[in-house]
Amino acid sequence: MPSSTPASAMSDRAVEIGQAPAQEQVYRPWRAIARKFFSYKASVVSLVILILIVLFAFAGGPLWKYSYAVSTSDLSAPPSWEHPFGTDHLGYDLMAGVMRGTQRSLSIAGTVAVLATLIGSIWGAVAGYVGGWADSLLMRIVDLIMIFPLLAVAAFLARQSQGGEHGWLLVALVLATLSWTVLARVVRSVVLSLRTREFVIAAKIAGAGPVRIIFRHLLPNTVGPIIVAATVLVASAILSETALSYLGFGVQPPDTSLGLLINQAQGAISTRPWLFYFPGLFIILIALCVAFIGDGLRAALDPKQQRK
Amino acid sequence: MLAYLVRRLLVMIPMMLIASFLMFVVISFSGDPLAELKTMQPPPPPEVLHAMAVKLRLDQPLLDRYWMWLSGLFVGDFGPSIHNIDIGAELVKRLGVSLRLLALGIVLAFLMAVAASVIGAVLQFSWADHIISFVAVAMISMPVFWLALQLKRLAISINQELGFRLLYTSGDGAGMTASTPWDRVLLLIGVLALPTIALSMQAFGTWSRYGRVALIDALNSEYVKLARAKGLSETRVVLAHGLRTSLAPMLTVVAAGGAGILGESVVTETVFQWRGMGDLLVTGIQNNDVYVVLGWLLVAGLIIMVFNLIADILYAVLDPRIRYER
Numbered sequence: 001m002p003s004s005t006p007a008s009a010m011s012d013r014a015v016e017i018g019q020a021p022a023q024e025q026v027y028r029p030w031r032a033i034a035r036k037f038f039s040y041k042a043s044v045v046s047l048v049i050l051i052l053i054v055l056f057a058f059a060g061g062p063l064w065k066y067s068y069a070v071s072t073s074d075l076s077a078p079p080s081w082e083h084p085f086g087t088d089h090l091g092y093d094l095m096a097g098v099m100r101g102t103q104r105s106l107s108i109a110g111t112v113a114v115l116a117t118l119i120g121s122i123w124g125a126v127a128g129y130v131g132g133w134a135d136s137l138l139m140r141i142v143d144l145i146m147i148f149p150l151l152a153v154a155a156f157l158a159r160q161s162q163g164g165e166h167g168w169l170l171v172a173l174v175l176a177t178l179s180w181t182v183l184a185r186v187v188r189s190v191v192l193s194l195r196t197r198e199f200v201i202a203a204k205i206a207g208a209g210p211v212r213i214i215f216r217h218l219l220p221n222t223v224g225p226i227i228v229a230a231t232v233l234v235a236s237a238i239l240s241e242t243a244l245s246y247l248g249f250g251v252q253p254p255d256t257s258l259g260l261l262i263n264q265a266q267g268a269i270s271t272r273p274w275l276f277y278f279p280g281l282f283i284i285l286i287a288l289c290v291a292f293i294g295d296g297l298r299a300a301l302d303p304k305q306q307r308k
Numbered sequence: 309m310l311a312y313l314v315r316r317l318l319v320m321i322p323m324m325l326i327a328s329f330l331m332f333v334v335i336s337f338s339g340d341p342l343a344e345l346k347t348m349q350p351p352p353p354p355e356v357l358h359a360m361a362v363k364l365r366l367d368q369p370l371l372d373r374y375w376m377w378l379s380g381l382f383v384g385d386f387g388p389s390i391h392n393i394d395i396g397a398e399l400v401k402r403l404g405v406s407l408r409l410l411a412l413g414i415v416l417a418f419l420m421a422v423a424a425s426v427i428g429a430v431l432q433f434s435w436a437d438h439i440i441s442f443v444a445v446a447m448i449s450m451p452v453f454w455l456a457l458q459l460k461r462l463a464i465s466i467n468q469e470l471g472f473r474l475l476y477t478s479g480d481g482a483g484m485t486a487s488t489p490w491d492r493v494l495l496l497i498g499v500l501a502l503p504t505i506a507l508s509m510q511a512f513g514t515w516s517r518y519g520r521v522a523l524i525d526a527l528n529s530e531y532v533k534l535a536r537a538k539g540l541s542e543t544r545v546v547l548a549h550g551l552r553t554s555l556a557p558m559l560t561v562v563a564a565g566g567a568g569i570l571g572e573s574v575v576t577e578t579v580f581q582w583r584g585m586g587d588l589l590v591t592g593i594q595n596n597d598v599y600v601v602l603g604w605l606l607v608a609g610l611i612i613m614v615f616n617l618i619a620d621i622l623y624a625v626l627d628p629r630i631r632y633e634r
Contacts, residue, residue: 243451276457
């Protein structure tokens with residue numbers, strides 16, 4: 001590249017005489033996708049709310065004057081300036097609890113999404129590209145896992161390994177090992193449509209091995225569907241984790257999660273309703289935001305879909 | 309069609325065998341059923357532990373244990389239970405309770421989803437469409453136990469307003485008797501209403517979103533244009549030509565959601581304290597009663613397979629373009 005001064009002078013002149021600057025002609029798919037995503041109001045608002053929730057959960061805990069694990073002398077206090085979300089019958093500040101619980105629920109959902117996406121996309125890509133009996137075998141395994149209700153199997157497995165400081169990680173691992181199957185199906189179907197395309201054949205003729213073709217040529221081209229499926233995974237992981245913790249098989253006390261908070265509050269359904277309004281609100285908000293972000297991504301990544 | 313049905317049923321047998329083996333291995337390796345007994349204070353005498361291990365067949369090799377379990381299933385023996393539960397009899401009893409909830413919940417969710425997708429597709433981008441879409445997304449994002457608890461709260465105030473107990477917030481109706489037929493109907497509604505609504509909402513949300521897109525696609529297709537050009541009434545076009553074919557892709561989503569709904573029914577039954585399949589599973593897991601969990605998963609797997617089969621059959625009935633014969 002020559003020094004920047006003459007180039008920018010050139011492009012300035014180009015603009016003056018009514019031609020598009022040269023760099024505008026470079027096709028940048030990610031920039032176009034980002035622009036399209038940011039034109040969806042609901043998705044952008046959801047993204048902002050989700051970022052605020054993440055900040056609230058991870059930065060709020062250390063800053064807030066109460067701890068989720070230390071009780072105060074205010075028993076069963078309704079929401080007030082002192083305790084914005086109120087307290088429970090033992091005097092635990094609910095806002096501290098919700099911060100910690102959101103932190104745990106988000107960590108679990110994030111871990112599940114990353115792990116399940118990795119396993120599922122590699123599994124699906126191998127099945128789709130290799131084909132034949134390997135494809136049948138791999139996809140029958142997926143079918144077998146999908147026969148059983150995730151919640152039931154996860155509850156049993158999580159029960160076997162519960163407790164401890166890293167209990168949440170075990171819950172995440174259990175959920176991840178059971179929920180990657182959706183990703184495998186999505187990626188396989190995309191890879192099936194890509195494997196006979198020219199660029200894959202060209203790579204094969206150039207001498208690329210199957211591993212290189214899968215990781216360098218096929219998986220990068222399935223990023224769109226993978227991202228969309230991964231957002232669905234985040235939302236469903238939040239709901240599975242909270243349900244698991246609600247049943248008592250997920251995150252264990254003294255640690256807490258949004259589902260566990262609701263479990264502990266359900267005896268106070270009519271006397272201290274705030275105890276389950278706030279954790280529930282956070283679960284719904286997170287799941288809603290993730291769903292709307294996923295919608296925006298789906299629309300932005302789909303070249304067929306044009307904004308009306 | 310019949311040949312297809314037989315073929316599908318025959319495929320189910322090896323699938324179920326492999327699935328049951330996989331399940332057995334995973335559950336056997338995931339933990340020691342006697343772990344809690346061993347850490348009890350004071351520790352139980354070794355003879356008791358040994359007797360328990362023999363009872364649970366832990367002294368046998370894994371493959372033998374699987375074979376004993378599998379061959380027992382054919383004579384109705386679901387294996388030993390830590391708490392001496394007759395697992396087979398219990399499963400049958402609990403299944404009767406839970407199937408009512410499951411069937412009603414699925415039917416309600418499906419009917420609501422169809423109604424919502426018709427409104428959403430015919431009045432696309434109207435305020436009604438926007439409201440329905442938002443409600444659907446909100447229902448997908450709402451944890452079933454939270455919704456159930458809210459419904460319970462609502463029911464308590466409704467009962468107070470009415471002055472008598474119309475809606476039951478706990479129990480599956482077992483042991484409750486009603487003298488007149490009218491009271492019996494009222495009792496049935498009171499017991500089933502809240503759990504059914506709670507269970508159906510998440511499925512309604514998911515299904516209505518797919519249904520709306522499928523119906524919009526169908527209404528834009530050539531055969532619907534032809535139906536309109538023939539001069540058929542709009543109602544007939546939408547219901548007989550558009551909806552019928554759009555139900556087929558919707559059914560795939562419904563079938564795929566079978567396992568999810570079964571999991572949610574466990575949560576719903578727990579909230580409403582039903583003594584159904586959900587309670588059997590939860591207490592089974594709490595007590596580490598492995599054969600109860602195995603039996604439960606076996607029944608659940610069978611239900612989901614049958615569910616998928618019914619969906620596939622309906623698929624062919626609804627969409628005349630689909631043929632299963634070769």
